Structure formats: C-alpha cells, structure tokens
Amino acid sequence: xxxxxxxxxxxxxxxxxxxxxxxxxxxxxxxxxxxxxxxxxxxxxxxxxxxxxxxxxxxxxxxxxxxxxxxxxxxxxxxxxxxxxxxxxxxxxxxxxxxxxxxxxxxxxxxxxxxxxxxxxxxxxxxxxxxxxxxxxxxxxxxxxxxxxxxxxxxxxxxxxxxxxxxxxxxxxxxxxxxxxxxxxxxxxxxxxxxxxxxxxxxxxxxxxxxxxxxxxxxxxxxxxxxxxxxxxxxxxxxxxxxxxxxxxxxxxxxxxxxxxxxxxxxxxxxxxxxxxxxxxxxxxxxxxxxxxxxxxxxxxxxxxxxxxxxxxxxxxx
Numbered sequence: 001x002x003x004x005x006x007x008x009x010x011x012x013x014x015x016x017x018x019x020x021x022x023x024x025x026x027x028x029x030x031x032x033x034x035x036x037x038x039x040x041x042x043x044x045x046x047x048x049x050x051x052x053x054x055x056x057x058x059x060x061x062x063x064x065x066x067x068x069x070x071x072x073x074x075x076x077x078x079x080x081x082x083x084x085x086x087x088x089x090x091x092x093x094x095x096x097x098x099x100x101x102x103x104x105x106x107x108x109x110x111x112x113x114x115x116x117x118x119x120x121x122x123x124x125x126x127x128x129x130x131x132x133x134x135x136x137x138x139x140x141x142x143x144x145x146x147x148x149x150x151x152x153x154x155x156x157x158x159x160x161x162x163x164x165x166x167x168x169x170x171x172x173x174x175x176x177x178x179x180x181x182x183x184x185x186x187x188x189x190x191x192x193x194x195x196x197x198x199x200x201x202x203x204x205x206x207x208x209x210x211x212x213x214x215x216x217x218x219x220x221x222x223x224x225x226x227x228x229x230x231x232x233x234x235x236x237x238x239x240x241x242x243x244x245x246x247x248x249x250x251x252x253x254x255x256x257x258x259x260x261x262x263x264x265x266x267x268x269x270x271x272x273x274x275x276x277x278x279x280x281x282x283x284x285x286x287x288x289x290x291x292x293x294x295x296x297x298x299x300x301x302x303x304x305x306x307x308x309x310x311x312x313x314x315x316x317x318x
Contacts, residue, residue: 002026002277003069005061005095007086008077009050010035013100017075018044020273029064029071032057061093071095073276080186081179084109091120098125098276102189103287105181107295110288117284125281129268130194132275135261139254140198147223155199155224157254163187164234164247170212177298183215184294188230191252192219193290199224202293207300217297224254 004021008014009031018040021028028045031038036052051057061071074090076083076099084104090097091113103126104110113124130136146153165174173179180186196202200222207217214231229236234247241249252259275281 002072004028004073004075005030005032005057005071005090006048006075006077007032007057007089008079008100009033009038009041011077013077015040015044016269017077017098017100017273020270021045021075023267023270024273024277026277030057030060058089065094073098076100079173079179080105080181081173084113087113087124088116091116091122091124094120094122096123096125096276098127098273098281100127101193101287102181102185102291102294103284104291105179105185105295107288107292110284110291114284123281124284125276126283126287127269127272128190128193128197128282128286129272130190131197131282132268132271133261135259136194136198139259143198143223143254153223155254156256157195157199157224157226157252159191159195159226159228160249160251161187161191161229162231162233162236162249164237165213165232169232175212181294182210182298183213183230183232184297187232188215188228189290189294191228192293193287195219195221195224195226196289196293199226201289205293205296205300206303207297208303210297210300210302215297217300219293 004026006014006017006028010033018028022044028048030049030051031041032051032054034052038050041048041050049060051060064070071093072095074086074093074095074097076086076090076097078086080102083099083102087097087099087103103124104113117124143155169175174186184192202219202221204220205217207215209216213233214229214236216227216229219226219228234242237246237249272281
C-alpha cells in the first residue's frame, strides 16, 4: 500500500483522483486546499489530514519523512500556474508527482522540472487519460494500419469541443490566461495530445480566431491536417444540442467519419493510476509537445478577423 498526499482537494477533478487512489488499494494521508469545502473526503478518506495552509501541509509531510513515513506520491490538481511549484515540492519531499494536465503553463518549466527530477531521483507523471481510452487506442491502430499501406497518406480531421461555462469562469484563475494558459490549455490540451499521439508531431499551425471564450485554427501534424474549434460559450452549441438542454458538444471526424468515444471515461483516472503504479505512466517527454503547442497558440497572431469563423467549421483548410 502506497501513501498519497493531494494538493487541490476542493477542485472539480479531485474526486476522480481520490477514487483512483482508493480503487488501486492505496491511501490518502494528507490533503491541501485553500478552500475548506472538501466534504468529498468523507466519501473516500475521512481519516486524511486536511490543511488550508501550504506551510502546515509542508511541515506535516516533512515530519512524516523524518519519522520514516515518507509520502510515496503527491497528486497535484491545483490551478495550472501552481503546478510547477507543487511538483517541485513533491519531488523534493522524496515523492513522485502525479499531475493533472496541463502539466505546466510554459514549455521552459518542463526543462527545469527535468533538472529537479534528476536531482531528486523522483519522477513526474501527468494524466493523459485519452491515451488509455479503448476507442482512441483503436483509432490509433487503424491510422497506423492505413499508414503502413500508404505511408504518404494524410488525414483530414475536424475537432469541435464546446463545454459551456458560466460568468464565474472569467472571475476565476481559469479566465486569466497568465494563470491558466488560456482556453487551449484549459479545455483543449488533452485533445491536442491525443492527436499528437495518433498522427505524429506538430509540423505547423495557424490561429484563425482567439477570444476569451473561444478559439479556432489549423494544425498540421505529421500525418494529418486538423481544423479545430474550442469554446466555453453556450451560444456556440448546435441548435439541436441546445434544444435538448445539453451544455456540452464534442465532435471529432477523421476523413469525414465520426469518432465515437462518449463512453468509457468513468475509470480512466483509475486506469492512469494503475499504469503509473505498474512503472508506466506518462512523463515530461510525453507532456512537452502539447505544452509547446498551446504556448504557440497563445503567442500566434490570428490570420483572420474575429468574425471570420463558424463554430462548427472553424477554419478553411489552407
């Protein structure tokens, strides 16, 4: 049984990590969050020590280490801009880190974490759960088979992801691009990573539209041209989705064929933890390409006027 500590216990994604720790037969001994609304702990680890101040959390972890009860893993799901600092804390405490995506906001943070990994002898793991989704694995295998038959083949991919958020979003750290990395990092990075994993490294990109609530563009991967649109604005939802009262729309097509992966998400965090605990896991080298891509999206000049896009046909293929 491994001992875990967790940073970001009040966040939306925290229960998935708590469930993963429990489902893999391990225990959470300490949790930290500046917000004390963490009753969810009662459902998983009511005995876990809870802290609202980092300094007291740090002292508790250090005392355990000195008493020979060091923490094996620190799970990090704090705001994006704090991931780098909290991962460093984990490694220097003698623990491996398991961090939600995006692993860090800026590419150079990956390089500095690589140095701390070497110094500490510990490992940084990130959650890239779509790589473990059975439907996505099947797509990757299908693409690999097609490329084996025709190495010069290029795929045409359309990605639209709309997940509605309320006015609160823009008052939180998520609405601050310097803290979150912007909409591409907040809701897009797991799709970008998935596409890199399937179609190869990024060869080029352009941004057609970028605003607080939406963005669109074109990415050339090794074997695919991808048109993408991301939004948190409910007005961008298709009419039939709005009519049903649904708040989320997700569509990925490859050469016009829809990829269905609506199901199978329930246990992906648990699968990710099992992968890590079995000496697998996705590390810094796995995370870096998508972090570089979202950074470049933030820095890119838009190639069209803000109105020159449509939510479900985000850009014209160049």
